[in-house]
Amino acid sequence: MKIGRIRIGLNVVVQIVLILFLAAMVNSLAFKHYKRWDFSRDQKYALSDKTKRFLDSLKGKMRITVFFSPSTPISADVQNLLTEYQYAGKGKIDLEQIDPERNLSRAKELFDKYKVVTDESLLVLDYDGRNKTVKASEMADVDQSGMAMGEGPRVAAFKGEQAITSAMIDLGRGKRRPWDMLQVTRSQRFQPPRALSRY
Amino acid sequence: MRKFWTLLTREVRSYFYSPIAYIVMIFFLIISGIDFYFQVSFMNQRQVQYTIQEAFFNSVFFWFAFVLIFPLITMRLFAEEFKLGTIEPLTTAPVRDWQVVLSKFFGALVFYLILWIPTLVYFWIFAKVTNQPAAHSPGAYFGSYLMLLLLGMFYLSIGCLTSVLTRNQIIAAVISFCAITLLFFLGLVQFILLDVTSETRDLLGYFSAIEHMGTFSRGIVDTRPIVLYVSMTIVMLMLTYQAFQSRKWRL
Secondary structure (H helix, E strand, O other): OHHHHHHHHHHHHHHHHHHHHHHHHHHHHHHHOOOEEEOOOOOOOOOOHHHHHHHHHOOOOEEEEEEOOOOOOOHHHHHHHHHHHHHHHOOOEEEEEEOOOOOHHHHHHHHHHHOOOOOOOEEEEEEOOEEEEEEHHHHEEEEOHHHHHOOOOEEEEEOHHHHHHHHHHHHHHOOOOHHHHHHHHHHOOOOOOHHHHOO | OHHHHHHHHHHHHHHHHOHHHHHHHHHHHHHHHHHHHHHHHHHHHOOOOOOHHHHHHOOHHHHHHHHHHHHHHHOOOOHHHHHHOOHHHHHHOOOOHHHHHHHHHHHHHHHHHHHHHHHHHHHHHHHHHHOOOOOOOHHHHHHHHHHHHHHHHHHHHHHHHHHHHOOOHHHHHHHHHHHHHHHHHHOOHHHHOOOOOHHHHHHHHHOOHHHHHHHHHOOEEEHHHHHHHHHHHHHHHHHHHHHHHHHHHOO
């Protein structure tokens, strides 16, 4: 009777361990291989094909340091947009969030490293030893006409993707050597249409 | 399957025969109503970049009510039957243990979904009164309610497990509340820690209910939280099944 109970107990333990192992494996796979669909009508944070292509073509890791205080009107938009960059970058985008009002020591350390001298919220993009800053004012058109009426600033247009991708492309371009252009040209030589090349 | 449906109907009905269902409903409607009122008032005062639907599903009031309702819904599932002795006729009836566990889980899920139906009316009223859409797109509603379903499944399964472990409803409620709150706060760690690597932040974000709701309520559907919550629900239900069965072989 006792042996039977121990046997059942062992069986249950094995089942539990197996199901936990299976769940861990499934989640580990899901963490690495995933899909995202944007069902929002305006697709506010959906990245353009150009940005996706550029992120695909990135050779190394790009580090983005975000110096945004939460009071900046576009803080949430920038955060959401950068999350999309991270997903599309498939591990090539390394993101660090720093609230310059809370984490003073880290902010100062990086401000010194990147030689940043501004109080404005900004991003620093670091790629292959070179860096570029994108300020909050470059990422949005802010309507301040309501300020006189006591209203806060209103974001008229958010152009975060445009500003970030062009800064990324600038950084990526800096790496090109003159002979890289020749290689591009060679690869773009006239190719007969696929239907004709069969004959 | 017919036995399962019979058990499921019995479970759903039993919710409405007990006062706890009405207490939970009233509590939930009051908190969600206050949440909605505050969000509308806040949006009246200042210009914001998000919609009322996003604000409603990501506010402190929402999470407060959300975390609290699960212990209240699930505490009676098994614990009450153990205490009243009504579990004996159920286990001796020609039904399988998994049918009992699943019927209790889905019964709680049906009640949980009924709780959320009135919130759709809030958005409809908002759109009618203000002539403004309550959400950016139907996709945002879809995302929010899908995440509610996924989180609800997972947290209800935790409640099922804690309820099967004890005969005392209060103990079951306290254990499930602690477990759910702990899991909820695990997702907050990434917002509290200052110096963490991008990989650690990603890993913590994988378990963050707040981040998942934030993403889904914008209309972005990601496969990772779906896999996480569905798989964890299955694990919890498996554990519930084993704990329920253990009463037989431990005797």
